[in-house]
Amino acid sequence: MARLRSLLFVPGNKDSMLTKASGFRPDAFIPDMEDSVPVAEKANARDVIRGFLPTLAATGVPIMPRVNSLDTEWIEDDLAAVVGPDIYGISVGKVDVPEDIHSISDLIADLESKAGIEAGTLKMIPWLESAKAIVHCYAICSASPRIVGVAFGGEDFTHDMGIERLEDESDVAYPRNVLCVSARAAGIAALDTPFFRFKDEEALKVNIAASKQTGFKGKFAIHPAQIDAINAGFSPSAAEIEDARRVVAAFEEAERQGRGSTSLDGKVIDVPVVKRARALLELAEIDADT
Secondary structure, three states: OOOOOOEEEEEEHHHHHHHHHHHOOOOOOEOOOOOOOOOOHHHHHHHHHHHHHHHOOOOOOOOOOOOOOOOOOOOOHHHHHHHHOOOOEEEEOOOHHHHHHHHHHHHHHHHHHHOOOOOOOOOHHHHOOOOHHHHHHHHHHOOOOOOOOEEHHHHHHHHHOOOOOOOOHHHHHHHHHHHHHHHHOOOEEEEOOOOOOOOOOOHHHHHHHHHHHOOOOOEOOHHHHHHHHHHOOOOHHHHHHHHHHHHHHHHHHHHOOOOEEEOOOOOOOHHHHHHHHHHHHHHHHHHHHH
């Protein structure tokens, strides 16, 4: 599965932005046909993205166009425009129930067949953006083997709830936790809502740290300037790697002495702690190879 730390949104009706984006290297490109594109530009965005897919594919970065939701008139044309060998998968907005996933997967399967792609090849990232979606969160996350990640849409969620969007995100603490726990249980990546103050790098770093601690594994970027901070924030730091190595070394020495736990810097080191350290080191190796 592709590592999904930074996922860069690019408005699909702006070929100049797609051209600029192709010079950057996020973990995934998300050419957008949904919220960033006005109604009058939907058809144009579809055509622009279809024509630009080979250029983006040539970068080697996975492409997951975001199509309009199942309850719109556009989704079938959106999918028809992009399903093919150039993309890694599909991102789809406003999924509310697992049956939505089944319907979208069926549409993709039909287009895979027409494109000569093996059934089930293309992956999916659904956006959960409503109270109903959070209630059905785990069922959605586990509804299809296509799903590699699930995205939280904070702006639409607070709109659905009729509450104010707060800077400290206390307004969305519950759905964020539910989504991360559900994604983990389903074995997929939890992906966080974009941070819209794209010129405030320090605030972005604080936001990423809180996101990571909640259990998110990646975050959507609305500007290329956010990519490096997001990738760094969702990758083990040098200090974390060194600490993990020390933990593993201390535990392995304890095992050689016939003990099942030890201590390091005044903290107990037992099996769960060393498992977490080893998982971090494995993640660091993956990042080093990308």
